[in-house]
Amino acid sequence: MPNWLLPEYIEDILPAEAYHIEMLRRSMIDHLMVHGYRLVSPPLIEFVESLLSGSGSDMDLQMFKVIDQLSGRMMGLRADMTPQVARIDAHLLNCGGVTRLCYANSVLHTVPSGLTQTREPLQIGAEIYGHQGLESDLEIQRLMIRCLELSGVNKLHIDLGHVAVFRGIIKNANLSQNLEDELFAILQAKDTTALKSVCKVLKKSTRDALLLLPELYGDKIILQEAKKRLPPHKEIALALEQLDRVGKTLKPLVETLAFDLADLRGYHYHTGVVFAAYSNGCSNAIALGGRYDEIGKSYGRARPATGFSMDLRELSRLIEGKSYPMGIRAPYLKNDKDLELKINQLRNEGHIVIVELPDQAEITSGCDRQLVLKKGEWIVEEL
Amino acid sequence: MPNWLLPEYIEDILPAEAYHIEMLRRSMIDHLMVHGYRLVSPPLIEFVESLLSGSGSDMDLQMFKVIDQLSGRMMGLRADMTPQVARIDAHLLNCGGVTRLCYANSVLHTVPSGLTQTREPLQIGAEIYGHQGLESDLEIQRLMIRCLELSGVNKLHIDLGHVAVFRGIIKNANLSQNLEDELFAILQAKDTTALKSVCKVLKKSTRDALLLLPELYGDKIILQEAKKRLPPHKEIALALEQLDRVGKTLKPLVETLAFDLADLRGYHYHTGVVFAAYSNGCSNAIALGGRYDEIGKSYGRARPATGFSMDLRELSRLIEGKSYPMGIRAPYLKNDKDLELKINQLRNEGHIVIVELPDQAEITSGCDRQLVLKKGEWIVEEL
Numbered sequence: 001m002p003n004w005l006l007p008e009y010i011e012d013i014l015p016a017e018a019y020h021i022e023m024l025r026r027s028m029i030d031h032l033m034v035h036g037y038r039l040v041s042p043p044l045i046e047f048v049e050s051l052l053s054g055s056g057s058d059m060d061l062q063m064f065k066v067i068d069q070l071s072g073r074m075m076g077l078r079a080d081m082t083p084q085v086a087r088i089d090a091h092l093l094n095c096g097g098v099t100r101l102c103y104a105n106s107v108l109h110t111v112p113s114g115l116t117q118t119r120e121p122l123q124i125g126a127e128i129y130g131h132q133g134l135e136s137d138l139e140i141q142r143l144m145i146r147c148l149e150l151s152g153v154n155k156l157h158i159d160l161g162h163v164a165v166f167r168g169i170i171k172n173a174n175l176s177q178n179l180e181d182e183l184f185a186i187l188q189a190k191d192t193t194a195l196k197s198v199c200k201v202l203k204k205s206t207r208d209a210l211l212l213l214p215e216l217y218g219d220k221i222i223l224q225e226a227k228k229r230l231p232p233h234k235e236i237a238l239a240l241e242q243l244d245r246v247g248k249t250l251k252p253l254v255e256t257l258a259f260d261l262a263d264l265r266g267y268h269y270h271t272g273v274v275f276a277a278y279s280n281g282c283s284n285a286i287a288l289g290g291r292y293d294e295i296g297k298s299y300g301r302a303r304p305a306t307g308f309s310m311d312l313r314e315l316s317r318l319i320e321g322k323s324y325p326m327g328i329r330a331p332y333l334k335n336d337k338d339l340e341l342k343i344n345q346l347r348n349e350g351h352i353v354i355v356e357l358p359d360q361a362e363i364t365s366g367c368d369r370q371l372v373l374k375k376g377e378w379i380v381e382e383l
Numbered sequence: 384m385p386n387w388l389l390p391e392y393i394e395d396i397l398p399a400e401a402y403h404i405e406m407l408r409r410s411m412i413d414h415l416m417v418h419g420y421r422l423v424s425p426p427l428i429e430f431v432e433s434l435l436s437g438s439g440s441d442m443d444l445q446m447f448k449v450i451d452q453l454s455g456r457m458m459g460l461r462a463d464m465t466p467q468v469a470r471i472d473a474h475l476l477n478c479g480g481v482t483r484l485c486y487a488n489s490v491l492h493t494v495p496s497g498l499t500q501t502r503e504p505l506q507i508g509a510e511i512y513g514h515q516g517l518e519s520d521l522e523i524q525r526l527m528i529r530c531l532e533l534s535g536v537n538k539l540h541i542d543l544g545h546v547a548v549f550r551g552i553i554k555n556a557n558l559s560q561n562l563e564d565e566l567f568a569i570l571q572a573k574d575t576t577a578l579k580s581v582c583k584v585l586k587k588s589t590r591d592a593l594l595l596l597p598e599l600y601g602d603k604i605i606l607q608e609a610k611k612r613l614p615p616h617k618e619i620a621l622a623l624e625q626l627d628r629v630g631k632t633l634k635p636l637v638e639t640l641a642f643d644l645a646d647l648r649g650y651h652y653h654t655g656v657v658f659a660a661y662s663n664g665c666s667n668a669i670a671l672g673g674r675y676d677e678i679g680k681s682y683g684r685a686r687p688a689t690g691f692s693m694d695l696r697e698l699s700r701l702i703e704g705k706s707y708p709m710g711i712r713a714p715y716l717k718n719d720k721d722l723e724l725k726i727n728q729l730r731n732e733g734h735i736v737i738v739e740l741p742d743q744a745e746i747t748s749g750c751d752r753q754l755v756l757k758k759g760e761w762i763v764e765e766l
Contacts, residue, residue: 002683003436004474006433011426012467014475015421015422018423033735034733035730036736036747038401039401042396044427044491047389050386068390070392071390077449087387092395096744097743098745105489110452130743132742135715324421332518350413352416353419354418357514357518361481364480365480
């Protein structure tokens with residue numbers, strides 16, 4: 001097998017794409033930073049126990065493992081940066097008030113999470129710690145929408161869900177942990193046949209509620225439907241009220257918006273409103289997020305938290321017509337101070353100037369202009 | 384053991400440092416790009432054979448390995464990006480002329496390469512492919528020096544060496560590969576006792592030349608000394624001539640410069656002039672590079688190549704007094720259009736504006752100004 005072949009779902013990013021991703025990354029980090037999100041950069045590799053704290057077995061299977069030669073312990077390559085950033089909030093910054101953090105870096109997955117997806121997403125995201133109210137959820141959601149707009153993605157669709165609806169039904173039914181896990185997995189997979197079969201053993205009110213969930217997808221009418229037909233538990237009523245508020249705020253900002261009360265996708269650690277953004281040309285969600293108030297607990301400090309993340313590679317793939325900026329060709333002349341000055345000036349203005357080297361085999365490509373000497377002056381001329 | 388403990392030589396980058404590294408990274412990438420170096424981003428993970436192509440066993444030991452669940456083959460986490468970028472030049476871009484590429488991303492090492500060094504360097508570098516002459520070496524060296532200056536490092540010291548000096552002595556002595564490898568390792572470690580002992584079995588001219596190498600460290604006088612006392616092989620004479628030219632060009636650009644003819648440090652694949660930059664406050668080289676004309680061969684296309692790389696983390700550590708930019712605190716007011724407008728305007732100008740959330744436990748930190756309403760107008764006031 002030729003040694004330049006890459007593993008499946010692993011790719012090089014070549015100049016036009018790399019340039020586009022770099023610019024996207026910068027504009028998003030800048031946008032997050034002016035909103036008060038402080039940049040952090042957790043390591044690529046940590047002990048497995050740290051990376052798995054507060055998350056489920058999905059993450060364990062997605063994570064490459066290696067032995068630490070210095071301690072003999074097992075380390076994992078991060079598959080998600082959210083738990084790492086929560087660890088930084090809980091342990092390192094240790095601030096009592098509201099903390100806003102952002103990050104942008106590669107994560108690795110043992111297997112691709114979708115048919116078209118890379119095993120090396122470039123995860124960018126933002127998190128707010130230390131605030132319980134819906135205002136922080138709204139700040140995060142607005143920020144996600146604005147970041148997607150900045151990237152050039154338009155006609156956004158947003159799906160909203162709330163983990164407390166399912167949790168409320170389960171909690172009041174006193175189910176075993178095993179049965180809860182099974183129902184969770186079935187609903188995540190939207191497998192209604194399996195749902196019907198498992199629900200048979202449950203009491204009627206629980207069964208009716210669970211079987212109703214997959215139908216509760218659509219516009220704000222389904223919130224009224226849910227209020228009418230789901231059990232009248234306090235946490236469910238609160239969840240529906242929160243969804244209504246979030247829906248009203250975000251609706252004017254996007255093309256379409258829907259509620260999905262069976263949506264338990266995403267992270268195992270969510271506790272409140274969850275959301276996903278979609279766009280034409282991509283069947284997978286292009287950005288995901290939600291509230292997860294418990295994650296810091298395993299690091300010694302449970303803090304209310306809400307955040308979003310997305311994959312810059314996937315996002316960049318949705319944008320068409322990317323190209324690398326063209327340069328200006330310059331001749332190689334030793335000790336021509338005027339030429340040197342002109343080149344420096346052009347570069348300081350942000351132009352790409354490529355000096356041809358002596359005895360080059362081919363003329364420099366990637367240029368649409370050149371520097372020529374006319375009447376004793378170096379000027380830029382179209383090619 | 385607490386689950387927030389990180390493995391040795393693995394660290395979080397917290398906001399002040401992360402911000403500094405981000406800005407450093409951007410200014411260097413911009414600098415490389417305006418010089419015509421096109422940005423590429425090879426993957427974190429590849430098949431081991433690809434990553435080891437053209438490099439030695441050092442790299443093999445430095446590389447974490449994992450099994451690819453999709454192919455059953457062994458993959459490595461890159462410990463160096465240079466071979467990856469050479470693969471991109473040789474196979475993907477496949478351009479006949481001169482190609483300039485740059486990159487900036489994390490690499491991982493199984494063990495730290497120095498006492499103070501991280502196992503996760505942030506490697507940034509630039510390479511020229513397809514040009515044999517010393518002009519491309521000089522372009523790369525000047526670029527490296529300028530990048531280091533941009534980062535705020537000053538009082539640079541440059542060490543220059545040339546692999547052909549040692550190779551010339553060995554080639555003309557007809558040594559076994561084993562003996563050559565042993566001598567190489569001994570010279571790399573600058574272990575003169577071992578050198579004396581191994582040299583005993585060699586013929587006098589080879590022995591004298593090898594024993595002389597560790598002494599050939601210093602200013603341009605040692606080039607004359609080398610010319611006089613080393614065997615009169617053509618490749619050695621050419622190497623000394625090249626070192627002289629490079630030294631003359633770089634001397635005015637740095638604080639001090641020395642030649643080191645026993646310097647075989649760095650990569651196993653070097654073939655020509657090699658160089659290293661040092662600065663006060665760091666005993667390790669802060670940037671390294673050299674010519675390596677053979678590396679593309681294993682990917683099907685040997686191309687002349689020269690380049691440099693450095694670790695942005697290490698570099699950032701040398702700079703003192705880093706701080707995160709301070710923000711402007713703004714109150715949370717629903718539907719105050721004037722306030723919203725003012726906040727957007729400030730953020731567009733690049734200011735950090737942090738909106739306080741309702742019922743925050745503590746006042747927002749990290750701000751030195753605030754937005755206040757005075758005579759019906761929102762103005763920024765010092766705190």
